[in-house]
Amino acid sequence: MGSDEVSIGRRVVVTGLAGSGKSTFSRALAAKTGLPAVPLDLHYWKPGWVAPTPEEWRQKQRQILAAGSWIADGNYHETLALRLERADTVVIMDTPWTACLGRALVRGLRRPGIQMPEGCDDTAWRRFRDEWGVAWRVFRRRRWEPQLERRIISQHGQHASVHVLASKPEAAEFLIRVGVNQAATEDD
Numbered sequence: 001m002g003s004d005e006v007s008i009g010r011r012v013v014v015t016g017l018a019g020s021g022k023s024t025f026s027r028a029l030a031a032k033t034g035l036p037a038v039p040l041d042l043h044y045w046k047p048g049w050v051a052p053t054p055e056e057w058r059q060k061q062r063q064i065l066a067a068g069s070w071i072a073d074g075n076y077h078e079t080l081a082l083r084l085e086r087a088d089t090v091v092i093m094d095t096p097w098t099a100c101l102g103r104a105l106v107r108g109l110r111r112p113g114i115q116m117p118e119g120c121d122d123t124a125w126r127r128f129r130d131e132w133g134v135a136w137r138v139f140r141r142r143r144w145e146p147q148l149e150r151r152i153i154s155q156h157g158q159h160a161s162v163h164v165l166a167s168k169p170e171a172a173e174f175l176i177r178v179g180v181n182q183a184a185t186e187d188d
Contacts, residue, residue: 008161014029015075017093039073091174092153100142
């Protein structure tokens with residue numbers, strides 16, 4: 001690897017406030033590295049937008065995380081420690097909360113064409129309601145959620161390399177410089 005290249009492992013957690021760009025970054029990182037992207041929102045919901053029980057959600061993630069390589073993006077702080085146990089890399093999307101709020105509002109006005117969980121119908125009204133609800137959550141959680149996330153990472157992710165990306169240009173630069181550490185697969 002060149003001296004400017006950033007090495008990541010084969011199990012990557014991407015986290016940050018809602019609207020911080022986690023999914024967009026994860027898809028780009030997957031395209032660059034060949035690691036499979038795992039958008040947690042797609043796995044969370046049961047048909048008809050039914051939430052799993054906490055134990056069902058933990059079990060589902062254990063199954064997903066048993067794979068040798070993945071890029072898991074999502075919040076779900078109650079199970080972040082579970083993802084950190086197997087992660088060798090953590091990327092924190094530290095996007096300013098005002099940008100996160102703005103992205104959620106814009107997503108509520110347009111139909112982004114994102115993949116929906118199996119058995120969950122998407123309508124313009126549902127998207128508008130949900131994304132504007134996300135904007136309100138971002139505003140309410142803008143201070144304590146990033147602090148909670150960093151505390152969980154410091155407790156359960158000491159073994160992982162941590163990268164904090166605070167803007168779109170930083171994320172783009174990271175993607176240019178990233179390389180996958182093949183040695184990280186030896187324990188799989």
